[in-house]
Amino acid sequence: MKGAGKPGPLVLLVLTVVALALWWALYSQLVPFAEMVTGLFPVERNSHIGEAIAFFFYDVPKVLMLLTLIVFAMGVVRSWFSPEKTRALLAGKRQGLGNVMSACLGILTPFCSCSAVPLFIGFVSAGVPLGVTFSFLIAAPMVNEVALILLVGLVGWTVALTYLFFGLGVAILAGWIIGKLKLEGWLQDWVREIHSGADAPEGVQAEALSLFDRYRLGYVAVRDILAKVWLWIIIGIGLGAIIHGYVPEDMMGAIMGGGAWWSVPAAVIMGIPLYTNAAGVIPIVEALLGKGAALGTVLAFMMSVIALSLPEMLILRQVLTLRLIAVFIAVVATGILAVGFLFNAIF
Template sequence: MSVQSSAHPAPRPDWLWHAGLIAFVLAWWVIYHRLIAFSEFVTGLFPADRHSHTGEAIAFFFYDVPKVMMLLTLIVFAMGVVRSFFSPERTRALLSGKREGVGNVLSAGLGILTPFCSCSAVPLFIGFVSAGVPLGVTFSFLIAAPMVNEVALVLLFGLVGWQVALTYLAFGLGIAIVAGFIIGKLRLEGWLQDWVRDIHSGANAPVMAEGERLTMIDRYRLGLEAVREIFAKVWLWIILGIGMGALIHGYVPEDLMVRIMGADAWWSVPAAVVLGIPMYTNAAGVIPIVEALLGKGAALGTVLAFMMSVIALSLPEMIILRQVLTLRLIAVFVGVVGSGILAVGFLLNMIF
C-alpha cells in the first residue's frame, strides 16, 4: 500500500484549484495596478534623468514588459480553458459543409479564439484544407487567427485604449471575411499542392472530442499548459518588440515619425505595409511598437496597416504555406489581403 501510494500521490482536491485561481486573479489585479510605481522605482535606479530620452525609454520598457506579460498570462490561460471545449475535429466539423459567406464569418470568429502567430495558425489551416473545408473559409481563419485574436485585442485595449481596439477588431474581421470570400469565389482549388488537392473530402469524418468529458480541473490544467506553450514561443518577441518600442518612444524624433507615417503623406500606408511584410513577430511583439508610434503622432490608419501586415503577411508564414499552396495561390493571398490592409489604412486616415 505504501509503494502504491508513493507511486500515485493523492490529487489535489478541487476546492484547492478553485481557491488558487481566485487568489491568483486577486494578486494579478493588485500587481497590475502597481506597475507604474514599479516602473518609476526601477527607472530611478539608473544613472539617467527621468525626463531625458534615456529615462523615458527605460520607464517605457519596465512598464510595458510586465504589463504585456501579465495581460498575456491571464488571457492565454482563459482562452486555453475556452479552447478545451473546441477540439480540432469539432472545429473542422463546424467549418466543413457551410455555405460561403456563412463559413467565412464563422471561421473568422473562430480565429479570434486562437491566440496564434501567423506561423502557429498554419498547421491548423493545413488540417482544414486537407480535411476538405472550403478554401475561402480556411483563408478567413488563416487571416483572422493571428491578426484578430484575443491577445491582440486585449493588448490594444490595455495599451492604446478601447477605441483603437474596437476599430482594429471591426476592420480586421472585415478583411478576414471579405478576403476569404473573394478567394473562395475565385475557385482556386486547382492551385493547391497536388497532395492536398488529391485528398478526398471524406477525410474529415467527425471524431468524438475528448474535451466533452473533461472536468473543470482538467480545463485549468489545459489553460496552464497553453500559457507555458505560448510563452515559450513569444516571450523573446515581446521583449524585442517592447525594446524597439522603447527606443522609438525615447529617441525617435516626432517629426521623423510624422514624415514616415503621417496622414498627409500618400505613400505612408503602402510604405508601412511593404515594411511590415518582411518582419516577423506577433501581436504581443508589435503592439508596443504601435503604442510608441501612435504616441509620436503617427497616423492611426498607417500604424494599424503596419501592424496588420506584420502579423498577417509575415515572410515565415509564406514559407510554411508553400507546403500546401502553390506560388500563384500565395501571390493571390498576399495580393487580396494586402489590398484590404491598404484600403483600411487609407480609410482610417481619412476618418481620423
C-alpha cells in the first residue's frame, strides 16, 4: 500500500518537539563544552592560545548546528512552494520592502558573520531574492541588539542610535544595489540549482506531499549542503580562532587617531583579516577610543571586522563565486567608508 510504513503527522510532530528540545539542550551547553575541551590542553585559559582554542570549539559546533537546523527548516518550508509560487510571492516590485524587513530581522538575530551564513544559505535555497538575503547577511552581525546595548554604555545612546540607522542604511542599500545588479547567475552552480527550484519529486505537486516527504526533503537539503560547506566552515573559523585576540591595539590606535583621509580606509582594511562578533569587538573599540582614535574611524573598523571578515569570505566562497564576493565586498566597504567619514565629520 502506497505510503505504508511511514510515520504519521502526529508521530512526526512529537519527534520534532523531542529533536528540538535535544538540539536546544546541546546548543545551551556549547560554552561549557568549549571550556571543558580547552581545559584538556596544557595552556593557560586566559592566554592567546587558550582564547583561540575556546573560540574554535565554541564556534564550530555552533555554526554547524545552526546550519543543520536552518537548512532543514528551509528545506521543509520550501517543499510547499513551487518555483513559480516563490517567484510570484517575492516579485521584484517587493524587493525594497524585503530589504528593509530582512535587515530589521538581522537586528533581532545576535549572530556573528559566520553564524549568519547558515540563514543566508537557507534564504537563498528557499528562493528569496539575492539582494534581500544580502541585507540580512550584512545587518545580522553589524547592528544586532548586543552591539547596540554595549555601544550605549560605551559612547552613549545618541551615537548608538546613529550607528543603528547608518548600519541599517548600509545593509538595506547594499542589498538593494546587489539585487538590482541581478547577479543570481554568479552563485555557485549547486546553489543556483537549489535557488531555481525543482525540489519536489517529479510528477508530484507541492501541495500533495506528505509531512514525511517534506521532512525527507529537509534531510536531503541538510545532507547536500553540509557536504559542500562543512570543511570550509571549520577552516574559516579555525583561521578566525588563530587571529582572535592578537590585535595590535597600540599600532591601530596610532593609525586611527590621525586626521589623515586614509585613516578610515586603513581601518577597514585592518578589520578584514580579523574575526569576532559584535560583543567581542566592543572591548577593542573601547581600547582604541581610549588611545585617542577617531570615533568614525573606529566604528568603520568595527563594521569591517563583523561584516567583511576573512573567515566569513572563506565560508561564503562555497556559496558565491569570486565575482559575487568581490561585488559584495565593494558595495559593503563603500557603505562602511561613508559611515566612517560621516561619523568623523559629525562627532
